[in-house]
Amino acid sequence: MFLINCPYCGERDQSEFVSGGEAHIARPKQPTELNDDQWAEYLFMRKNIKGIQFERWNHVHGCRKWFNVARDTSNDKIEKIYKMGEQPPKL
Amino acid sequence: MSKNLRINNKQFVDETRKLSFVFNGKKLYGYKGDTLASALLSNDIHLVGRSFKYHRPRGIMTSGSEEPNAILQIGNDDALTEPNVRATEIELYDGLICNSQNCWPSVKFDIGGINNFLSPLLPAGFYYKTFMWPASFWGKYEYFIRKSAGLGKSPSKQDPDMYDHRYMHCDILIVGGGVSGLIAAKIASDDNKKVLLLEDKELLGGSLIYDDNDISKIDNQKSSEWLKKLIDNIQNDKNIIVKTRTSLAAYHNYNFLLARQNLTDHLSVNDRNNKIRQRLYKIRAKKVIISTGAIERPQVFHNNDRPGIMLASAVKKYIDYYGVRCGLENVIFTNNDSAYETALSLHKSGTKLNAIIDIRDNSSSEIVNKVKSLGIQIYWNHSVVDTKGYKRINKVTIMKLNDKGNDVIGKKIELNCDCLSVSGGWTPMVHLFTQSGGKLKFDNKDNIFVPDKTNLNQLSIGSAKGDFELDDVLKNSIKDTKKFLNIENSNFDKIDVKCSKEKDKKNIWLLPSDKPLSKTKPFLDYQNDSTAKDIKLALREGFKSIEHVKRYTTTGMGTDQGKLANMHALGIVADTTNTNMGDLGTTTFRPPYTPLTFGTIVGRNVGQFFDIFRKTPMHDWHVDNNAKFENVGQWKRAWYYPKDGETMYDAVQRESKAARESSGILDASTLGKIDIQGTDANEFLNRVYTNAWSKLQIGKCRYGLMLNEDGMVYDDGVTTKLGENHYLMTTTTGGAANVMSKLEDYLQTEWPELDVFLTSVTDHYATASVCGPNAKKIINKIFKNLDLSDESFPHMSFKEVKLGNISCRIMRISFTGELSYEINVEASYGKYIWEKCIEAGKEFNITPYGTETMHLLRAEKGFIIVGQDTDGTMTPVDLQMDWIISKKKYDFIGKRSLYRSDTIREDRKQLVGLLTDDPNEILEEGAQLIKDENKNPVDMLGHVTSSYFSPTLKKSIALAILKEGKKLKGQKLLVPMIDKTIKVTVSDTIFLDKENERING
């Protein structure tokens, strides 16, 4: 059970949050310009790596804000939390 | 008590409080302070059960949670009985009733015992190999396996006890109240930390508290006396919260831990009334110190499982703590010094000790010298090769070991023995450390795994970390705790510790015998009856990974998780394969460390508190009017309102007819409602719905379909434009929370530039929906000044009007196809407006209808229900709703997916109508559609999603999804049922009023 430091509320129990999967996958601005493969890349393809993974989390039972989390999937250590729109940290 | 097994005047049992209990139907006595195990032993009862596979007689072996044999069924009440309780852990109370589990018909005469003689036929993997095929026989095998295995019986009635949950936070959590944990607690408290100290026994102090030898001294005091003063000190310390009878169940990441406190299990049944039985603590600790100690290992030799063979440390505890002799003809078998403490305790209590057998060549430590000086016979370099006695050990046979320790030589010596104390060294309790993700390293000196790397803020101290001698335990605990807490000095810095030091070590994982291995029974896992032979067989058969060997032989798979067996299993694998033990890796210990009752896990969340349920403001009216309810998400929705013993079918037919012929009223309060405001609200709707919203005028409503980005239908509902930049969106009842989350997600992450604000107002408004040809008249009676003409208030429009002080939002929208008004008011007026409608509608036979009738009415019109007629694989095109996809909009959620190669396939499953050839035949929802009954395997073309008998059309109607359904209109298909096959014809999805004339009354 993680402790997650919501950038808007502070440290809270994991049960207040939901994970929204991989971060930094922007919705294409012009989907109609994409062929099937390109669209499928956006729609379906997600990484599942051992190591630092960038994820979206939502404080659903709190401020309901989305933010980004850099988590080491090998030990669940949260290396960094940063707001939506910010660039992923170099880790 | 025929034999003199009690030693009087022991401080930990209260001899003035005699308690009676019943074991296998026999009334016995013990004292307050006893465990069930010590009370049984004081009655000379060792034999308590039968082993799992061979049904060999088994006795009490330990004095703690590692007990593999003394597992009993407690209580004889259908609701309160509890299986798999360790006799070594349960405190004796007056009136306790217990029974052996794993034997039938009785512990002394056991039919399954015949397996023992068949045992050459029951090797490792026997169950896997024998009971594989044919699969249809499994039911029969299972019956026999369960009956003969019989690991207890579950209570058959609801648990009447109360359980509790509580959150706790602390600076330092200390798990284990032995000497190292107590010292750490004191150091932390002196540094002004908030400490939570958990101890699974009823008293603090661990094994040192009953230490009774003259060698161990702390600050020149007897170690147990010194410890008592420390405990007094801790119990008066305001910084330390002590929870006894509390065992740690699970250690999760981020120092989140679960602990279970026993509050009433030690009380007599009458004293438990209205008390909480157990409490589950959910603990967040800034730092965790693990001081769970170590457990003694047995030794692995032929027939090492007879009743009366016990761990040496347990025999010592039964004497020194409970004042119970486990036998009158004692023999000790050891490979290390610690068992000599048992020898001293036996001697001091005046209990006969016939001999000590030690596999080492000699030992010259202080404690061994002391035992030597008492004139006790010690057989050095000897091993036990056999034991005798079926229901209780009566003899041991020993032989000399050869130089290599891999064979026995010389003459057999037979010794009388009714209690054999065995010690094979000590294993640190690293279970919690590994549960928390910590990695172990192997210590070749002591043949143990010790904590190595961890990512958490935690520390292992004492024998849990591999320190076994008193001076190491104390000095390292002090040093490591100070470092862990960043403390310079502590009150323990000048501590003076004296103790015996072990100099000689020897370890043989599988002791040799004069017989070939195949003729012996050296048990490893007593609960699962796996022997050293089974491990070797598994290796011969090609199993290499320790996890596979474990599963194949079931070693370590019992309720004790192999606390006694795992090290020997690893050792034998390492020896057999010539591998270093440290390279084998250990098996994973999973939570819970000791089993938890379901009651503790669920706590107060039982019965009506199992899940929350939501009621509409009109709920009481529905109850008063005999509604049956159905669960929709967390909502209780009125399902139908049976009158005078009507069946559901009858009620729905009546309600549907009334709604079509005159008027009906539905509580639609549960529909999700989202208030949308902002200058970009219109643009936002354009992006989230498939259809166009730009031209919607204030006061008008529009139906919208929402997709997932993959193009599949996600939700639907009507949105009303309340003002220039103000909309009210409705969603499906079940989808409300998800739609809200999805919209917020897009606003925050993809389109933060949009000026849009969302507020969930589902609970803020109540909705009464009045429909039917007479709906207008009813509304007119309530809102006398409201112009209800089609010109002023057409279909899909909205008006805000006052009824007294109540402001009402009235939408003229319809899910039934009838002329229909939805009146939305603030929730607190919900019941008032509902009753107002009922009253006004009386002369028109206004009929309350529930969700079932709503579903029937909309099905007649071919309106879909998202989640019933769709399942996350249906596009709007599949639903024949192409009309709702805007061709002009550049983009909306899911648009691009609508022309992926897969979504444009014409042979996708599509929504169709179905009419049965026999109009009275009603299809079952979920029934399959096929074309050719004789084809094998039959092609499954689709299934029925909605099915009803329409009282208006006087025939059965259904919606279905069907492969290439659009092309199959008019075709005959078959619906195979268990007792017949129903013929159907594919039809249009709209069954009633294709011209939409009823919408205007």
Ligand SMILES: [Zn+2]
């Ligand atoms: Zn927050």
